[in-house]
Amino acid sequence: MANFKYKKSTNRDNYIVMFSFISLFITLALLFSGVISHRLNIFSLSVSLSIFTKYAIYVAIFTSMISLVSLGYSFKRQSKIFAVFISLITFLVSVFIIVIFYGYIISLKSYPFMNDITTNYDDKISFKIAKHDPIEDENSFLQRYGGFNKPYNNLKSVYINNSNIEEIFNKSIFVFTKMNINITYQNLEEGIIEGEAVSFWYGFKDDFIVRIEKLISDDIKIDIRSASRSGRSDFGNNYDRILQFISYF
Numbered sequence: 001m002a003n004f005k006y007k008k009s010t011n012r013d014n015y016i017v018m019f020s021f022i023s024l025f026i027t028l029a030l031l032f033s034g035v036i037s038h039r040l041n042i043f044s045l046s047v048s049l050s051i052f053t054k055y056a057i058y059v060a061i062f063t064s065m066i067s068l069v070s071l072g073y074s075f076k077r078q079s080k081i082f083a084v085f086i087s088l089i090t091f092l093v094s095v096f097i098i099v100i101f102y103g104y105i106i107s108l109k110s111y112p113f114m115n116d117i118t119t120n121y122d123d124k125i126s127f128k129i130a131k132h133d134p135i136e137d138e139n140s141f142l143q144r145y146g147g148f149n150k151p152y153n154n155l156k157s158v159y160i161n162n163s164n165i166e167e168i169f170n171k172s173i174f175v176f177t178k179m180n181i182n183i184t185y186q187n188l189e190e191g192i193i194e195g196e197a198v199s200f201w202y203g204f205k206d207d208f209i210v211r212i213e214k215l216i217s218d219d220i221k222i223d224i225r226s227a228s229r230s231g232r233s234d235f236g237n238n239y240d241r242i243l244q245f246i247s248y249f
Contacts, residue, residue, distance in 0.1 A: 016070040017083050023063035024090045027097060030056035039203045048202070053101070060097045067091035107235045112152070115228035117238050119155045125225045128185045128194050130207035132227050152239055158222040158249055165191055168212050168220050168249075175248045179241070181208050197241065205229045206238060210245070222249065 034052030037043040043052075067090035070083075116135050118125060124135050160168060165188070172193050176183050181195035191212035198205055211223045224245060226238035 016066065016073060017086055020063060020067040020070045020090045021086055023059060023066055024094055027056050027059045027063055027094060030059060031097070035201050057098065057101050060094045064091055064094040064098065067094060104235065111234070111236045111239075115234040115238065116225070117152055117155065117227075117242065118223065118225040119157050119242065120223040123223070125209055125211050125223055127207055127209055127225075127227070128187075128192060130184070130194065130196070130209075130227070130229075132207065132229075135225070135227075155239070155242060158224075158246055160220040160222070160249060161218070163220050165212055165214050165220060168222065169193070171248070172210050172212065172222075172245075175245055176208075178248070179244060181241075199237075206234070206241070208241060208245075222246075 030052050034048040034056065037052065038048040067087050071087035071091055116132065118135060121135070126134070169188050169191065173183065173186065176193060176195050179197070181197045183193060183195045185192065185194040192209065193212075194207065194209040196205055197208055206226060206228045208226045209224070213221050213223075215221055224242050226241050228234045228238060
């Protein structure tokens with residue numbers, strides 16, 4: 001009788017471990033479905049994020065709780081090391097997914113709802129290849145004062161002395177390559193370099209343009225604009241990209 005109860009308890013523990021693993025599989029399946037469906041243009045971005053990704057997070061939260069229960073049962077019943085390992089991995093992966101996307105939510109709330117920023121609103125840069133509306137004047141105010149930590153208030157034109165346009169132009173092309181920005185347009189006479197940055201997961205595309213000009217003072221002035229093709233917020237990616245480019249100079 002005691003042996004029967006032990007086997008029944010062991011089977012129940014195995015079911016919990018298996019159920020937590022299946023829940024993790026469903027979480028990953030939903031996440032990858034959202035990514036693949038958007039990349040292949042099967043569903044819109046809003047559908048991919050609001051349905052696939054959203055419910056993947058819900059399932060991940062459920063998975064973390066179930067895997068924690070299965071982990072407790074595994075230790076209590078002195079289950080095989082394989083069951084403990086599966087429970088632990090399931091818990092860690094589900095928590096990792098939750099933490100990553102929670103970080104995205106915090107980032108979204110930390111930055112202004114704008115996805116097109118520049119270093120110069122007085123003399124705005126127009127894209128040569130990419131299709132973007134003229135950048136709005138109200139973005140200047142948001143860029144300097146939007147968000148609780150004023151994330152964009154330090155973006156200004158870059159001034160370089162003791163150099164020439166060709167040298168800065170060639171260095172800018174090198175920087176584009178270093179930053180994995182695909183160059184779509186370049187013209188030395190215009191001092192314009194335009195490129196396209198693609199995110200790893202969802203394949204979000206941001207357009208990046210640099211204008212290089214020589215001033216009367218013989219200084220070289222660099223202005224930069226970075227704009228996302230979709231979404232209201234860019235999670236600070238355009239800002240980070242501009243700062244990264246400036247850091248090379």
